[in-house]
Amino acid sequence: MSVRLLPVDPSDQGSQRCRMGPALMSALGLSLGSPLLISFPRGSCLCTAWPRTDLAEGFLQTDLKVSSPSLMSHPPTQLQMDHSKITPVTCSILRCVKTTVIVGSVEFKKRTPSRLIHELVKDMLKGLYVQTTFVVNLEDFDTDIKYVVIEDIKSDSVSGGLITSKTGLEIVGILTARYYNSQLQNQNMVPLGGLEEVSASLKEILQLPLLYPGTLTSLCVTCPRGVLLVGPPGVGKTQLIHKVTGEVGASLVVTRGPEVVGSRPGESEEKLRAVFERARFAAEEGPCVLFLDELDSLCPKRTSSSAPENRLVAQLLTLMDGVDQSDRFLVVGATNRPDSLDPALRRPGRFDREVIIGPPTVQQRKAILTVLCAGMPVCPSVDMAELAQQTTGYVGADLSALCREAAMNAIREDNKYLREQTIGMKHFQEALKVVLPSCLRGSLGRTELSPVSWEQIGGLDEVKFKLRQSVEWPMRYPEAFVRMGLHRPRGVLLYGPPGCAKTTLVRAVASSSHCAFLSVSGADLYSPYVGDSEKALAQLFHQARACAPSILFLDEIDSLISSRSSANGTNSAHTRLLSVLLNEMDGIGLKTVERRGAKVLQAEGVEEGHALEKMDHQEVCNKDVMVIAATNRPECLDSALLRPGRLDHIIYIPPPDQQARLCILKVCTESMPLGPDVCLEELVEKTELYSGADLQNLCKEAALLALQEENLEASALKHRYFVQALSRMRPSLTEQQINSYQKTPR
Amino acid sequence: MSSPALPLIHQALRKSFQRLESSQKVWASVLAECSPLIASVGNLAEQLRALSSLHLPSTPLNVFPDLEDRLRFKLLHAVDTALVRLNEQMCSLQSVRDSFSNQVSAVFQLYEQNRDSLDASTVMERSAMAPSICDMMGWLQDAEHHYRQQFVRRKALLQTLRADELSLLESSPKRWKSLESPSMEENITDALDKVSFFIEE
Numbered sequence: 001m002s003v004r005l006l007p008v009d010p011s012d013q014g015s016q017r018c019r020m021g022p023a024l025m026s027a028l029g030l031s032l033g034s035p036l037l038i039s040f041p042r043g044s045c046l047c048t049a050w051p052r053t054d055l056a057e058g059f060l061q062t063d064l065k066v067s068s069p070s071l072m073s074h075p076p077t078q079l080q081m082d083h084s085k086i087t088p089v090t091c092s093i094l095r096c097v098k099t100t101v102i103v104g105s106v107e108f109k110k111r112t113p114s115r116l117i118h119e120l121v122k123d124m125l126k127g128l129y130v131q132t133t134f135v136v137n138l139e140d141f142d143t144d145i146k147y148v149v150i151e152d153i154k155s156d157s158v159s160g161g162l163i164t165s166k167t168g169l170e171i172v173g174i175l176t177a178r179y180y181n182s183q184l185q186n187q188n189m190v191p192l193g194g195l196e197e198v199s200a201s202l203k204e205i206l207q208l209p210l211l212y213p214g215t216l217t218s219l220c221v222t223c224p225r226g227v228l229l230v231g232p233p234g235v236g237k238t239q240l241i242h243k244v245t246g247e248v249g250a251s252l253v254v255t256r257g258p259e260v261v262g263s264r265p266g267e268s269e270e271k272l273r274a275v276f277e278r279a280r281f282a283a284e285e286g287p288c289v290l291f292l293d294e295l296d297s298l299c300p301k302r303t304s305s306s307a308p309e310n311r312l313v314a315q316l317l318t319l320m321d322g323v324d325q326s327d328r329f330l331v332v333g334a335t336n337r338p339d340s341l342d343p344a345l346r347r348p349g350r351f352d353r354e355v356i357i358g359p360p361t362v363q364q365r366k367a368i369l370t371v372l373c374a375g376m377p378v379c380p381s382v383d384m385a386e387l388a389q390q391t392t393g394y395v396g397a398d399l400s401a402l403c404r405e406a407a408m409n410a411i412r413e414d415n416k417y418l419r420e421q422t423i424g425m426k427h428f429q430e431a432l433k434v435v436l437p438s439c440l441r442g443s444l445g446r447t448e449l450s451p452v453s454w455e456q457i458g459g460l461d462e463v464k465f466k467l468r469q470s471v472e473w474p475m476r477y478p479e480a481f482v483r484m485g486l487h488r489p490r491g492v493l494l495y496g497p498p499g500c501a502k503t504t505l506v507r508a509v510a511s512s513s514h515c516a517f518l519s520v521s522g523a524d525l526y527s528p529y530v531g532d533s534e535k536a537l538a539q540l541f542h543q544a545r546a547c548a549p550s551i552l553f554l555d556e557i558d559s560l561i562s563s564r565s566s567a568n569g570t571n572s573a574h575t576r577l578l579s580v581l582l583n584e585m586d587g588i589g590l591k592t593v594e595r596r597g598a599k600v601l602q603a604e605g606v607e608e609g610h611a612l613e614k615m616d617h618q619e620v621c622n623k624d625v626m627v628i629a630a631t632n633r634p635e636c637l638d639s640a641l642l643r644p645g646r647l648d649h650i651i652y653i654p655p656p657d658q659q660a661r662l663c664i665l666k667v668c669t670e671s672m673p674l675g676p677d678v679c680l681e682e683l684v685e686k687t688e689l690y691s692g693a694d695l696q697n698l699c700k701e702a703a704l705l706a707l708q709e710e711n712l713e714a715s716a717l718k719h720r721y722f723v724q725a726l727s728r729m730r731p732s733l734t735e736q737q738i739n740s741y742q743k744t745p746r
Numbered sequence: 747m748s749s750p751a752l753p754l755i756h757q758a759l760r761k762s763f764q765r766l767e768s769s770q771k772v773w774a775s776v777l778a779e780c781s782p783l784i785a786s787v788g789n790l791a792e793q794l795r796a797l798s799s800l801h802l803p804s805t806p807l808n809v810f811p812d813l814e815d816r817l818r819f820k821l822l823h824a825v826d827t828a829l830v831r832l833n834e835q836m837c838s839l840q841s842v843r844d845s846f847s848n849q850v851s852a853v854f855q856l857y858e859q860n861r862d863s864l865d866a867s868t869v870m871e872r873s874a875m876a877p878s879i880c881d882m883m884g885w886l887q888d889a890e891h892h893y894r895q896q897f898v899r900r901k902a903l904l905q906t907l908r909a910d911e912l913s914l915l916e917s918s919p920k921r922w923k924s925l926e927s928p929s930m931e932e933n934i935t936d937a938l939d940k941v942s943f944f945i946e947e
Contacts, residue, residue, distance in 0.1 A: 011933065015891060022866050031861045032869060032880055033854065033887075051870055051880055108906075116905050123898050126847075127890075141895055142925075143902040164851075 001083045003060040005076065014140030016065040016128055018047035021057030025049055030088055035129040035160060038062055039085045041078070043071030046089070046129050046160060060086075066128060069135050072147070073184055091129050094161035096168040098152040099125075101145060102180045106281055108144040109174050121148060122169045131160040146177045179285050182251045192236060192243050193371035194364030194396075198355055199244050202227065205353065206248045206287060206330060224352035225323055228295070228341075229334040231357035232546065234397030234438050237334040240357070241291050250287035253279045257297035265308065269315040272298075276319050283329040295333035296340045313342050320350045359395050359546050362388050368396050372403045379422040387428055393437035393516045393547020405431035437516065437547055451511035457501055458667040458692070459660025463653050467492070467509055470649040471626060475513040475549055489648045490585055491627035493557075495634040496653030496741060497733050499693030502630040505653070506553050509628070516550035518543070522559045525577070534580045541584040544625040557629040558636040578638055585627060585646045634741070652741065655691055655733050658684055664692050668699040675716040683722055689731035689738075701725035751860035752868065756944075758853045759882050763941050766889055769846045770934060773839065773893070780835050783828050784922045787907070790825045791915035797821065798912075822909055832904055839900070843893040850890045853883065876944040885937035892930045899925045 003020070012019065018036065030036060030049040038045050038060075045067030052059065060081060064071060101121055103109050124138050125148065136148040151172055153161050192199070205224055208216065229237045245252045253275065260271045279290040292298060302310045320331060333351060335341060345351060360368060366388040373384070391399065409427040454464055474481055474488040481488060494502045510517040520540055525533045544550045554560060561578040629647060631637065641647055656664055661684045669680070687695060702725040706714040709721070802814045857864070857879075864879075872878045903921055907914055 011888070014895075015887065022870055026866045031864075031866075032857065032883060050884060051866075053881070053884075055870060112906070120898055120902055123894060123901075126894065141898050143899060145902075 002080045003058055003083070005079055005081050006059050006061045008061050008063045012061065012063055014063065014065055014137075016047050016063055017050045018060065018062040019050050019052045020060050022051045022055055023057050024083070025051060028083075028086060028088055034088060035091045035162075036086055036088045037131075037160075038081075039087075040071060040076040040081075042074050042076065043068035045071055046131050046134060048129065049088075064137065065140075066130055066134050066136050068133065069149070069184055072135050072137065073181070089160050091160045091162050093164055094130075094153050094167045096154040096170060097125075097130065097150060097161075097163060098170045098172055100149040100151055100173045100175060101171055102147040102149065102175050102177050104144040104146050104177055106176055106284075109176060112144075114171070114174075117145065117174065118169060118171060120145060121171065124148075125163045125167075125169070126165055128163050129160055130163060147180070149180075175285060179251050179282065183249065192239055192396075193368035194360050194366075195236060195240055195357070196367075198357055199240055199247075201355065202240070202244045202332075203248055206244065206250060206289070224330075225349075226320060226331045226333070226351035226353070228338070228346065228351040228354045229332065229357060230338045230354055231334075231336060232359060232395060232438075233336050234395040235357045235359060236396040237336075237357060238291075238293055239396075241289065241332055241334070245289045248287060250289050251282045251285070252289050252291060253282055254291045254293065257292065257294035260298060261312070266311075268308070268312050272312065272315050272319065276323075279329050288329040290329055290331045292331065292333045295335040295345075296337045299333075299342050299345055300340055301342050302344075313345075317342075317344055317350065320345075359393065360399075362392075365391055365394065365399065368399050369403070372400055373423075376403065376407060377422045379424040382423070382425050382428065387425075390432065390514055391437070392514075392549060394435075395438055398435060398438050402428070402431050402435045405435050452504060452507040454508050454512065456667060457504055457508060458663030458665070459656050460501065460505070460653065463505065463651060464508075466649070466651050467505060468512075470651075471509045471551070471628070472513045474626075475515055488626070490645065491629065491647035492649040492651060493634070493637075493642065493647040494628065494630045494651050494653055495632065497655050497691060497737060498632045499691035499732060500653050500655055501692045502632075502653055503555060506551075506555075506628055506630065510551055510553070513551070516544070516547040517553065518550060519553040519555065521555050525560065531576075534576050537577060537580050538584060541625060550625050552625050552627050554627065554629045556631060558631045558633040561638065561641070578641065582640055582646065654741075655689070655738055656695075661687055661690065661695060664695045665699070668696050669717075672699065672703060673716045675718045677719045678717060678722065679719060682719075683726070686726055687731070689733045689735070691731075691733055694729070694732050698722070698725055698729060701729070751856075751863050755853070755856060755860065755864075755879060756876075758856050759879070759886075759941075760945055760947075762849045762853050762886055763882070763938065763945055765846060765849050766886070766934070767938055769842050769893075770938070772842050776835050776838050776842070780832060781922070783832050783835070785919050787825060787828045787832075788916055788919035790821050790828065791912050791918075794818070794821050794825075795912050795916065825909055825915070829904070829907065836897075836901060836904065839897055843897050846893060847890050850886045853886060857883065875947065877940055882937075882941060882944075885933075885941075888930075889934050889937070892927070892934065896925065896927070 003024070009019070018038065025031075028036070028049075032050065033048045035046060036049055038047065045062060045064050047062050047066070052061075064075060099121070101117060103117075120143065124141055124145070125136065128136060130136065130150045130153065132150055132153055134150050136150065138145055138147060205227060229240070231237055242252065255275045260275065261268045262271060276290065279288055282288040299313050299316055300309055302313050323329070323331065331351075333345075338346075338354075346354070362385075366384050369384045369387055369391075373382075391402065394402065406423050406427040409430045410423045413427070457464070470489045470492050474486075478488075494505065496502060518540065520537075525536050527533050527536070540552065544552045561574055561581060627647065634650075642650065662680060665680045665683060669678075683698075687698070690698070699722075702717060702721040705721045705725055706717050797814065797817055802808060807813055869879045872881070900922070903918065903925065907918055909915070
């Protein structure tokens with residue numbers, strides 16, 4: 001049996017009545033005006049039973065005058081309701097009730113004597129049935145007293161009770177509605193994953209002066225007043241603040257940078273002062289955090305000209321200095337461009353502490369994914385650790401987009417069986433193709449990479465093995481490297497004659513090692529402005545580090561960077577780029593803003609501990625970026641670049657020998673309909689000095705020839721076409737060229 | 747068929763509605779007495795503002811010594827008197843409200859005591875002569891709520907008035923007027939009309 005929920009009648013507003021059909025009333029054993037409890041999914045409300053004026057059955061209209069706080073902020077939206085959700089309650093007359101009064105404005109709270117508030121509240125509460133922790137909505141009285149929270153009731157062993165004129169009223173506190181609402185909102189915050197460490201340190205700063213004010217004053221310590229959160233976009237700076245303030249129970253005053261800026265001169269400063277004033281008001285009621293989001297737009301570096309921003313910056317500085325110890329509020333700024341802030345802002349006394357939140361590491365990503373998927377019907381076969389490993393360079397926002405996309409995929413796949421639908425690994429894999437890491441968004445090196453398997457490259461087994469050893473192993477089996485005390489190679493140089501699959505090999509490496517892949521060529525880096533290319537290269541390394549483990553591929557490195565000893569002059573762009581590259585590969589350390597999540601203290605689990613340990617190894621080994629360079633002119637490279645510690649593995653990719661050529665031809669002709677007379681071995685004999693690319697071209701020519709001779713109706717490739725094509729072609733390699741590669745470049 | 751408690755309840759309801767009728771008259775007359783008082787408060791506030799914006803020594807009135815202070819004292823005194831009289835009126839409103847709500851709670855108590863002997867159909871039975879018990883109790887509760895709401899609103903308004911905040915004083919007649927809720931008054935009149943046969947019975 002269910003009833004339809006209707007909105008409450010205007011004449012019943014504020015009467016605590018619940019209108020229902022008479023039959024339902026007698027079925028539930030209710031008489032006129034007897035109290036009942038109605039449970040909604042979000043909370044419950046207490047009201048009195050009344051029959052509908054038209055005595056119709058099957059409808060329910062309830063006035064939410066007395067309800068649980070969660071129901072107050074989110075009124076029920078459902079349309080149908082079951083009878084079992086309505087339960088009669090027994091209520092006795094209350095002797096005493098303890099309440100907190102929520103008023104509309106601070107002025108009312110300050111000006112009105114508590115005696116008057118007591119009198120008014122007592123008048124308003126008369127005749128109501130209440131329960132502990134419930135909130136009474138008094139907005140229909142149209143005064144500045146908005147709500148009353150029932151903190152405690154004194155009655156004889158029942159949960160609810162009736163307030164009469166004889167009930168004693170005790171007011172334990174008076175709060176403003178703004179403060180109360182912010183506290184209510186904080187209660188239903190979603191948990192954040194992977195930011196435990198940062199949030200713990202923030203919480204400490206917030207709680208210390210509140211919990212131990214005496215200790216701090218006796219030690220003559222001034223508490224920090226400002227915290228600057230630095231981190232790339234999407235790592236959850238804003239969410240973190242919301243969550244921490246919620247947990248500490250502090251109220252939050254949020255100001256986004258651009259909101260403050262006005263058009264008239266002096267307007268922005270005025271708004272900024274008003275914001276601080278608001279925070280000061282809020283701090284009178286309890287701990288308060290003033291959050292300045294996008295601080296870089298509010299407080300850019302001051303320039304010498306008298307720009308209007310300069311005044312705003314000066315105003316912010318003086319306001320921050322003006323916050324004295326008696327104002328119990330903390331200023332938190334968040335930015336993703338800390339370098340563009342005015343340096344005066346970043347000294348102790350203003351923003352004392354800087355908290356850096358980097359892109360999440362594997363473990364943090366796992367934690368974030370676990371939190372995000374907690375509410376989703378995720379198939380148990382989905383391995384969060386595996387998913388975390390595949391999402392290098394994803395920040396929190398990306399991961400939530402990923403989960404959303406995966407859920408959308410699941411819905412699109414089959415919306416008929418939506419109820420039993422679960423999100424499987426394949427949906428996540430699909431979503432991974434659509435959602436790309438935002439660290440790499442706008443990066444010049446981002447490449448769409450169609451995966452290439454090792455089998456698609458013919459021959460070169462020795463080279464493949466070496467590559468896997470130097471690139472794939474450290475990425476995949478870091479624990480073995482740690483055990484043997486090995487360091488991961490920092491860079492690999494591939495050299496060899498043109499057309500021998502250097503680039504294709506790199507693609508295969510990238511697709512087999514599951515990490516972010518950035519590729520850059522000379523054209524991307526060149527710019528007519530002095531210093532621009534160097535900056536672009538440094539930026540590229542920065543981004544690669546942000547989404548480490550990653551592979552940075554420099555194709556045709558000789559065109560990018562030539563030897564310093566060559567005749568180009570010592571101060572050309574080439575040499576400057578070289579010095580940037582040398583520094584980035586083997587520099588003295590990381591910039592502080594590039595710091596990423598540190599290790600979290602972990603419990604001593606047995607199996608779980610082992611898995612974590614494995615991930616830990618991965619973190620240790622994958623701190624850096626692996627550089628892979630390819631060239632066909634190794635003699636042009638600077639010797640400093642080739643020493644161990646920079647490009648330590650130097651791999652020669654030889655022109656294909658007989659066996660390799662056979663493999664290549666087999667791979668190339670795999671999709672072609674070969675005639676029975678085709679003898680690949682014979683072709684191999686005849687193609688001495690042909691490179692891989694030449695062989696591919698040969699197959700293509702032969703196929704075209706077949707189409708040409710047999711008028712587009714050819715169904716099989718005959719051997720003579722290969723021979724014919726071969727007679728028209730010249731090998732691209734020469735004996736002399738190959739010999740020149742024989743001596744190692746180092 | 748009909749329970750022995752029914753005549754008792756009917757009797758109590760009849761009494762309550764008679765009380766409501768008389769209360770309604772008293773309530774209206776008290777409010778009518780209030781309106782000139784509150785209007786004079788607004789008026790006095792305007793005079794006070796005019797006084798503070800005027801520079802008396804530069805007018806022909808400068809021959810009178812400390813005229814400004816005397817005038818201010820007089821005006822403030824008048825405001826005070828008006829407010830005191832308003833508060834007295836509030837007391838009579840309160841007594842109306844209290845006696846009526848006592849009457850209503852007595853009806854509810856009587857119902858509580860006899861609710862086992864009254865089945866749902868009796869409570870909800872309507873006839874040509876009389877509305878159902880349930881409807882009448884609802885109207886009584888509505889009226890009681892209305893009196894309580896009106897009283898709280900007016901009291902809150904009066905209590906926030908202070909002589910040093912002219913703008914509040916000035917706007918008080920307008921706000922006093924806005925507190926009236928004609929729809930609720932209409933509901934009460936409607937209810938009284940509906941029970942007129944029942945009362946005369």
